[in-house]
């Protein structure tokens with residue numbers, strides 16, 4: 001009875017099972033996830049791969065959009081504009097182990113344009129009527145938050161290599177080994193024909209049409 005009530009109490013506040021990923025130093029390899037499930041229905045979604053490793057000063061993330069046929073973006077959009085209205089790949093990142101209220105939202109589009117902001121989401125699930133405050137990082141390149149994007153229309157791939165400074169998360173130079181993180185990865189698919197209706201996909205699909213649900217963030221360990 002005691003254990004049952006503990007389980008029920010935990011179930012009320014968590015998403016239950018979340019996936020886990022072990023991430024090595026870049027000198028030793030990469031940790032990799034692949035997903036092909038939509039948000040929230042969990043039906044088929046274009047295959048997406050995310051590879052991570054770390055060095056002394058950066059998290060390295062390679063986003064691979066496979067089965068990409070649209071390469072759809074709005075070419076007038078620039079840094080920190082609403083690139084999520086078109087196609088984007090995203091990482092939500094928190095240094096710590098609990099379900100966060102505040103985390104980095106990083107996005108990139110097929111035009112190599114990025115969106116980077118600290119999010120304050122005190123309800124943890126972007127509850128109706130609750131604030132979702134957004135504080136942009138306005139000089140990403142100066143900060144060392146950079147990307148390299150390669151499109152291959154024939155192979156139907158879009159690959160972005162991103163570098164995200166560990167210092168953003170108060171991880172000092174050379175101190176990433178042993179740190180623990182919560183993250184989720186997302187991809188938005190839309191074409192000129194279907195705009196503005198989007199297909200959404202995630203490493204750990206949220207149960208609503210809403211990426212901002214931190215109980216669903218996976219556990220990521222830098223080893």
Ligand SMILES: *[C@@H]1O[C@H](CO)[C@@H](O)[C@H](O)[C@H]1NC(C)=O
Nearest residue numbers: 012013014015125207208215
């Ligand atoms: C989705 O999961 C959250 C967190 O566990 C929960 O609060 C919410 O009620 C769920 N929503 C639906 C539609 O099941």
Ligand SMILES: *[C@@H]1O[C@H](CO)[C@@H](O)[C@H](O)[C@H]1NC(C)=O
Nearest residue numbers: 073074075076077081082195
């Ligand atoms: C692209 O973005 C600009 C600026 O936000 C907007 O005025 C324009 O309508 C958009 N174009 C398309 C094709 O959606």
Ligand SMILES: *[C@@H]1O[C@H](CO)[C@@H](O)[C@H](O)[C@H]1NC(C)=O
Nearest residue numbers: 112141145146147148149150
């Ligand atoms: C993408 O943006 C970065 C800066 O973040 C820049 O260094 C790079 O040359 C850009 N172009 C491509 C094709 O990746």
